[in-house]
Amino acid sequence: MPPIQDMTSAASVSRETASEPTDDAALLDALQHQVAVFARRAEQTRLGGVGQVRNSMDRAAYLLLNRLDQEGPMGVKALAAGMGIDSSTVTRQVAPLVDSGLVKRTSHPEDGRAVVLELSPRGLARLEEVRSSRRELMAQVTGGWTEEERNSFTTLLTRFNGALSARAAGLPSGEGGTGDEGGTDGMGGTGGTGGTDEPGVGAGAGAGAGAGTPS
Numbered sequence: 001m002p003p004i005q006d007m008t009s010a011a012s013v014s015r016e017t018a019s020e021p022t023d024d025a026a027l028l029d030a031l032q033h034q035v036a037v038f039a040r041r042a043e044q045t046r047l048g049g050v051g052q053v054r055n056s057m058d059r060a061a062y063l064l065l066n067r068l069d070q071e072g073p074m075g076v077k078a079l080a081a082g083m084g085i086d087s088s089t090v091t092r093q094v095a096p097l098v099d100s101g102l103v104k105r106t107s108h109p110e111d112g113r114a115v116v117l118e119l120s121p122r123g124l125a126r127l128e129e130v131r132s133s134r135r136e137l138m139a140q141v142t143g144g145w146t147e148e149e150r151n152s153f154t155t156l157l158t159r160f161n162g163a164l165s166a167r168a169a170g171l172p173s174g175e176g177g178t179g180d181e182g183g184t185d186g187m188g189g190t191g192g193t194g195g196t197d198e199p200g201v202g203a204g205a206g207a208g209a210g211a212g213t214p215s
Contacts, residue, residue: 073118
């Protein structure tokens, strides 16, 4: 018969092992619930900034302009690949932005036969206006947070968005993007497959100028 203290230790380990799935399930339940609440709140409050430019640019236009600003001029295929959507979707999204003068088509610097998309000076000014408004909204929402808390949340949310992008693309967990592409915007919609991330743009009703469904 084993010593009593060994039996006690074994029983303790057994209880801990048995409780792990329950604790993990509870944590995942809490996570999925908070993600659902976030998606609903984001739709209700429209995370499109503050002031006069609040909700003045739809999600698809913002993500596309932001990508061109970060990566520089690029072709439709490269832009589509970087955003995790198909080329036909990018073509539809770009059309109103070109019409409104926010994006311009230019010749490729190394291949004059190829056409690339480039953010125009007007587009850059418009993007910074909206970006500044959204930045202020984030400052207000996280006003009581420390810099460390903001950094931690941004890091984890970026990782979460990257994991969602990887899942949408059929990649193993951990092999997704950085979370800044058009695949996921945290509001219940994923654009990993073409055509799901273009609110208000397909109609061409001036999405680049700010019309369409705001985010």
